[in-house]
Amino acid sequence: MGEFRENLAQMPLEDQYYLLETLPGFLVSESDTEQLHRLLTDFDFIESRLYLFGVEYLLNDYEEAMHSNVWTSNEKVKTLKLIQGAIELSSHILVEDKTQLPGQLWGRLLSFEIPEIQEMLQQAKSWNRSPWLRPMAPSLTPPGGRLLRTFIGHTGWVNAVVVTPEGLVISGSADNTLKVWNLETGKEIATLTGHRGRIRAIALLDENW
Incomplete structure (x- = not known):
């Protein structure tokens, strides 16, 4: 201790x-x-x-x-x-x-x-709150590289991603859904369903379109 x-x-x-x-x-x-x-x-x-x-x-x-x-x-x-x-x-x-x-x-x-x-x-x-596996060598992606955060939620391949000026990430997947994420925290904000096929592209339009 x-x-x-x-x-x-x-x-x-x-x-x-x-x-x-x-x-x-x-x-x-x-x-x-x-x-x-x-x-x-x-x-x-x-x-x-x-x-x-x-x-x-x-x-x-x-x-x-x-x-x-x-x-x-x-x-x-x-x-x-x-x-x-x-x-x-x-x-x-x-x-x-x-x-x-x-x-x-x-x-x-x-x-x-x-x-x-x-x-x-x-x-x-010496942490013993529960059993855990201690790596004998560096085995996971270290900080300082290109990977910053992992977003978990889709059940199929992610085919399209856009980032909005407001700090949102929108991803489209082969699981037929769109997901909206908070870029800063990585939390899922919403899931948009209704597509009958995989989503291959995402286009954002401004309010004047």
Whole structure:
């Protein structure tokens, strides 16, 4: 059990919830980058925040932290960006099964020889909430590449995709449906049914057409 989890376990449940909800934002507002960096590279915090508030809240912690203008170390920002990227690549999996967190982080970050990341993975190694498979080598798409997020929902090949100026993604599939997604979060907003055949193309028309 890490220091963060030990300290958290000594608090009443109500105080634990309040601390996990407010601590990242408080450290950003206080420009305490040292504590903020330590918090966001601590597996126990990441896991606790994920279980209580979900993956989007967790990703937002990194977004707010990295947009703070008080960082004096680019290396620390780079480390946070890698962890955020790994969580984002795993978001469609973590939404369905939070117990996949340690395996996802190991599979995506093991190749990065950064002390804080390796220490975080060692923390994750002792995670025992449920059985999990620990990769022996980097086995999943790492952060920093072209893949940013995976959208899950179609049951057939996706043949057409458009992105709107409003931040929506519309996909057409061989399963005869159109789906509308939130580009930022990856969440499905709507499914449009009624087509009798596969959808091969999508055209957006402005309101003056």
